[in-house]
Amino acid sequence: MYRKILLPIDITEPAMTDRAIAVAQELAKAFNSEMRLVNVQSLLPVAFLDYVPENFDLQMRHALEKEIAEIAGKIDRPPERVSTTLLFGPVYQKVLAEAEEWGADLIVLCSHRPGMDRFLIGSNATTIVNHAQCSVLVVRGVAA
Template identity: 30%
Template sequence: MKILIPVDESECSELALQSVLDRDWAVESQFRIINVHEPFPFAGVEMYSPRAAQSVTDAEKDLVKEKRESIGRTVEKFRMRFPSNSVSGDILTGDIRETILSEERDWGADLIVMGSHKRKGLGRLLLGSVAESVAGNSSCSVEIIKESLHIDASGESKNEVDTISKGGECL
C-alpha cells in the first residue's frame, strides 16, 4: 500500500502523522510525506522596490529551508518506526490542492492521510478546505484527521481525534 501524507506546519498535520505512526503497516507499505509550498503572490513587486523583492525572496527561501528540514526530521522518524518500509519526503511547489492530487496520481497512492484545519465561517468560505477538495477529487481513499474538543462527564474539556474517511473504510 502506498500512503501519501501531505503536511504543513500545523497541529492537525502532526495529528495525521501521529495517526500513521501509531499503526502497524505491512512491510510492503510505502510512505511519502510531502509539504507543498505555495509561492508568495508578489509577482511584479521588483518593479516598485528591488529591496522589497529581495526581502520577499529571502523570506521565501528561508521558509522552504525550514520546510525541508522539517520533512527530513519527519522522514527520519518514520524510518526509525518502520525500518523495513520505504519512506520518502519532498517539498513540492504549486497550488496546494492541485499539487497533492497530482502527486497522488503520479505516485499511484492508495491512501492519502491528512489533517484538517478547524476553519469555520468566513475563513472557510474564503480559503476553502484543502482536505475536502482533495477528498472530493482524489481517485484513492482519503483519511482526514481532525482534532475536536469534547466535554467529558466531569465537565473537563478533552481533545480527541476524529477520523473521517472517503472511499472506503478507515484503516
C-alpha cells in the first residue's frame, strides 16, 4: 500500500523524532516500504554572514548530515531501504517539494498538540496536511 514513506524529522526534538520514527518504521515493515528521513534547516540570514567562519555553512551541513545518518542508522530496516536528505529553507515548502519529487505515498510527521502559539503563527504540520499530494499521518508528540 505504501511504497515510499517520507519522514520529516526535527533533530532538536529527539522524543518527537523517536516517536515518529517508531510509527513510520512499523508501517515500513508492514508494507516493505522505503523510508526517507528529511531534515529542513532555516537559512542563515545574510546579515549574519560577517559573523560566522568562512566555511560555516559547510561545517554545519556536514555535522547535520552526520547526525541525521546516525538517526537513520538506528532504524530497524535494511540500509538500502532508508535514505536521508538535508534541505534548507521553509520547512513545509521543502517537505512538500521533497515528497512530490521523491514520489512519497505517505508522509509521517510528529506534531505538538495545537496551542495558542500555533494558532497565532501557524504550523508546518497543518500546512503539510492541507497541501500534500499524498496521505499524511500526524503522530502526536509526547506529553510535556
